[in-house]
Amino acid sequence: MEILERPTGEAGTGKKPTVLIVGGGLAGLTAAKYLSDAGFGVTLLEKRPILGGKVSAWKDADGDWVETGLHAFFGAYEEIYTLMRELDTYKHIDWKKHELTYTLEGGERFSFQTVNLPSPLHLLPAAFKNRYFTLAERLTLVKALGPMLFGSAKYFTSQDKFSYEQWHERWGISKRMLKKMFMPMALALKFLPPDEISAKIVLDVIGIFLRQNKASRMGLLKGSPSELLTGPIADYVCQKGGTVRTEAKVKEVLLGETNPRKLAGVVLEDGELLTADNYLFALPMHNLKKLIPAELYDNEPFFAKLRNIQSVPVISVQLWLDRQVSYVNNLLFSPDGFIPVYTDMGNSNPAYSHAGKSRFHCCVAPAKDLIKKSDEEIIAVVWDNLRSVFPDGSRDAKIEKAVVVRIPWSVYNPAPGIDQFRPSQETPVKNLWLAGGYTHQKFYDSMEGAVQSGKLAARKLIQAAQVTTKL
Numbered sequence: 001m002e003i004l005e006r007p008t009g010e011a012g013t014g015k016k017p018t019v020l021i022v023g024g025g026l027a028g029l030t031a032a033k034y035l036s037d038a039g040f041g042v043t044l045l046e047k048r049p050i051l052g053g054k055v056s057a058w059k060d061a062d063g064d065w066v067e068t069g070l071h072a073f074f075g076a077y078e079e080i081y082t083l084m085r086e087l088d089t090y091k092h093i094d095w096k097k098h099e100l101t102y103t104l105e106g107g108e109r110f111s112f113q114t115v116n117l118p119s120p121l122h123l124l125p126a127a128f129k130n131r132y133f134t135l136a137e138r139l140t141l142v143k144a145l146g147p148m149l150f151g152s153a154k155y156f157t158s159q160d161k162f163s164y165e166q167w168h169e170r171w172g173i174s175k176r177m178l179k180k181m182f183m184p185m186a187l188a189l190k191f192l193p194p195d196e197i198s199a200k201i202v203l204d205v206i207g208i209f210l211r212q213n214k215a216s217r218m219g220l221l222k223g224s225p226s227e228l229l230t231g232p233i234a235d236y237v238c239q240k241g242g243t244v245r246t247e248a249k250v251k252e253v254l255l256g257e258t259n260p261r262k263l264a265g266v267v268l269e270d271g272e273l274l275t276a277d278n279y280l281f282a283l284p285m286h287n288l289k290k291l292i293p294a295e296l297y298d299n300e301p302f303f304a305k306l307r308n309i310q311s312v313p314v315i316s317v318q319l320w321l322d323r324q325v326s327y328v329n330n331l332l333f334s335p336d337g338f339i340p341v342y343t344d345m346g347n348s349n350p351a352y353s354h355a356g357k358s359r360f361h362c363c364v365a366p367a368k369d370l371i372k373k374s375d376e377e378i379i380a381v382v383w384d385n386l387r388s389v390f391p392d393g394s395r396d397a398k399i400e401k402a403v404v405v406r407i408p409w410s411v412y413n414p415a416p417g418i419d420q421f422r423p424s425q426e427t428p429v430k431n432l433w434l435a436g437g438y439t440h441q442k443f444y445d446s447m448e449g450a451v452q453s454g455k456l457a458a459r460k461l462i463q464a465a466q467v468t469t470k471l
């Protein structure tokens with residue numbers, strides 16, 4: 001971002017305008033970066049001892065990195081790569097072979113590959129070489145490729161009232177394809193099965209994958225997101241003179257002037273009062289709802305509609321094994337059981353190697369029932385699933401160590417009919433902006449969505465402060 005003119009803060013004082021950002025996930029950190037670039041005095045408050053929110057990672061007592069969730073980068077993402085290039089961290093993404101591999105019970109496999117041809121020709125091998133589905137099954141999908149490929153944004157929006165399963169059935173696509181191909185895709189996308197996720201989000205994502213040659217290519221970081229993704233953003237903000245405070249939980253938001261409506265400050269758990277010219281909340285939905293003053297939540301339609309947005313539970317399980325079970329250096333999908341997407345970090349992340357042995361990182365979904373079970377029960381389910389997809393390699397394998405991370409309120413729930421309730425980054429409160437995966441931008445609740453939302457919120461705040469920048 002190029003700064004053409006520095007902000008002047010309070011008119012006539014020449015003071016830097018200040019902004020308090022609440023929430024140290026990717027959305028808040030992104031906003032902090034771009035607002036620092038624009039010359040704002042930035043203070044970021046994060047309630048936990050570590051930054052990163054849903055993309056956070058920490059070292060356990062053995063010195064092993066534990067991640068909140070397995071995070072894949074997709075070729076379709078845009079703004080996160082701009083940000084990473086600006087911070088020279090893009091080089092930390094390890095792009096994997098462009099292939100979607102499905103692992104099934106009994107050790108069966110099928111995969112979709114693409115070739116380097118203009119879209120949609122890049123999908124030809126996927127359409128014709130896949131022998132797992134019969135020709136009759138593949139032909140049922142061909143009919144639906146029209147709306148998937150050429151559907152307008154208006155058409156996709158009109159499909160938000162349906163679940164993906166309803167849309168799939170209306171187009172007469174094979175039931176086996178729903179179970180074996182689209183089930184893990186929906187669960188990997190937003191941890192929801194096809195009958196609970198909006199058709200719009202699935203169509204949006206498949207549409208991008210079909211239209212852009214490299215969109216479905218996946219990459220993983222070569223180390224932990226704390227060191228290679230979120231840490232460098234926080235360091236940059238501090239180098240620019242900003243302040244990043246962890247263990248700084250906001251417990252109350254104070255309303256100020258009513259005409260125009262403005263915030264007056266935030267109070268931390270220990271009673272400390274912090275004030276700024278501007279406030280930017282980059283919080284998960286359940287935390288935001290707790291902090292919005294009742295007067296706004298009850299009376300202001302912009303905030304009242306947030307009641308409709310819920311969050312999805314998900315679990316991450318990381319398993320260290322006593323031998324090598326998988327040899328695949330990529331993400332893997334599985335329709336059978338509770339691990340729709342997983343990887344053997346022993347092969348796919350050089351910084352996580354486990355002395356040549358397997359180290360699985362599994363996304364466990366749907367999690368609404370499993371999340372109430374004990375760690376031992378969850379680990380048993382995941383281990384059963386892994387043994388069923390690697391029957392030979394896992395025969396005598398033992399688990400050396402297992403870590404279960406529960407995320408009861410993870411991404412916002414894109415159920416049918418919810419898209420209309422996603423708010424913009426601008427709010428009716430004159431000095432308050434919102435960022436986060438749930439706010440309106442085209443990449444939903446993902447790393448890219450969070451970065452886009454943070455950048456959009458920063459841009460709107462900068463415009464409101466009448467700072468001339470190129471962002």
Ligand SMILES: Cc1cc2nc3c(=O)[nH]c(=O)nc-3n(C[C@H](O)[C@H](O)[C@H](O)COP(=O)(O)OP(=O)(O)OC[C@H]3O[C@@H](n4cnc5c(N)ncnc54)[C@H](O)[C@@H]3O)c2cc1C
Pocket residue numbers: 022023024025026027028045046047048051052053054055068069070071072073248249250251282283284287291314315316363407410411435436437438444445446447448449450
């Ligand atoms: C298991 C899992 C796997 C995922 N996999 C992928 C993937 O493969 N690819 C992908 O692109 N995306 C993935 N995502 C989604 C991605 O992680 C999120 O969309 C993104 O990180 C959201 O960022 P955010 O900043 O909007 O929210 P968050 O990361 O939730 O950040 C909000 C921050 O606010 C803080 N906070 C809350 N309350 C307060 C308070 N009162 N005071 C101060 N701070 C507070 C929180 O501690 C948190 O750090 C995954 C998510 C999960 C959970």
